[in-house]
Amino acid sequence: MIALSAVGAVETAYLTYAKLFDAPVACPTNGCESVLASPYAQLFGLPLPLFGFLAYAAVGGLAAVAASQAKAGLSSDSRQPVLTALTAGVAALGTTSAVLMTILQTRLGGTPCAWCYLSATLSATLVVTLLSTFSGKQLKDSALGGAGAALATAALLFVGMPAGSSGSVYIDDDFQLEYKRPVVTTESSDRAVALAARLDAAGARMYGAFWCSHCYDQKQEFGSQAMADFPYVECFPNGWKKGEKMSPLCDTAGVQAFPTWVIGGKKIEGELTLTELEKELDKAAAAAQTEVAAVAP
Structure with a gap:
């Protein structure tokens, strides 16, 4: 102690x-x-x-x-x-x-x-x-x-503490977060690098915010080398302050929580393991093949 x-x-x-x-x-x-x-x-x-x-x-x-x-x-x-x-x-x-x-x-x-x-x-x-x-x-x-x-x-x-800090939700009008890109410090596995490239090629996206700890943890799971192909969309590229709106890309995607994954048109909120992401990609690929087969002459 x-x-x-x-x-x-x-x-x-x-x-x-x-x-x-x-x-x-x-x-x-x-x-x-x-x-x-x-x-x-x-x-x-x-x-x-x-x-x-x-x-x-x-x-x-x-x-x-x-x-x-x-x-x-x-x-x-x-x-x-x-x-x-x-x-x-x-x-x-x-x-x-x-x-x-x-x-x-x-x-x-x-x-x-x-x-x-x-x-x-x-x-x-x-x-x-x-x-x-x-x-x-x-x-x-x-x-x-x-x-x-x-x-x-x-x-x-x-x-x-200041008035409101222990009662209803209170955010000082002057409080703001300056945008700063979080630095990913972990080493990427070959699996993570390949998965990041696969996600990007499939058009998958992870929507997040620079201040979101869960978004950072998700990036840390992939590692720094995988960030080159990691399909990340920042929802607050100009920083955050009271009244600040999300970027149009995040708004269009209907993002309500961070992180939010969109894979094959399916929206999934929260962190996902590499295995879960691989399974979602497999499901999206299978669904796409089914659609192609259904419209084929």
Whole structure:
């Protein structure tokens, strides 16, 4: 837990610096700076990562004290106040990550934010680590403190975030996402390269948005080399802001979710595996052959 907390503290310290000094953020996806610039990246007027840094530092410190007490042979009762405080800190981090990931998906359109995902992963791992290392009695004795911390954290987020961030869907009029092509980093298999070319030759298309994490995951499954023939259509080539309309190609295709595949005239929403795409291509080819046979003299 000490190592996890240290990573979280370093991450949130870096993001706090970037927020305070408007510095560029190193990010493998294209949504980190947009999220950090949004109204949801502050609490009571202060950078939200600052509170994350304090929480990670506190959890790390408490974990170190708990480990020291256990090594010194202190009784469970003597260690309980520290364990309860540690549980409260982990619960606060877990609650914050759950709320922020919900906001990311429902209020910010699923903007791909690598730093957000890292923090959520660290918080979730801390929760799992605590649950797996504490004894049944320690968990029982710490449960009230953890529940109280979770409720208090949720209340603070509700009160401290900008108006509307915890109620109905709210998007600041000034919030916008500048278009940035996501960089595909995975290596392509021969199968993926061949499939991308086959999809393109068949007239298949994948409609998506540059900020869509599922679209990015689909591209990552194909890999960078396959992108040369990958039949992708960007629905927001000019970026996104409130009131921005999709490109005519996406509008004509009736796109309502990202990603949307159109293969042989069939519209399929969501990510597909390579095997599923191959099967859809086979079905489309078979249907085309049937149509040709039906009109042949």
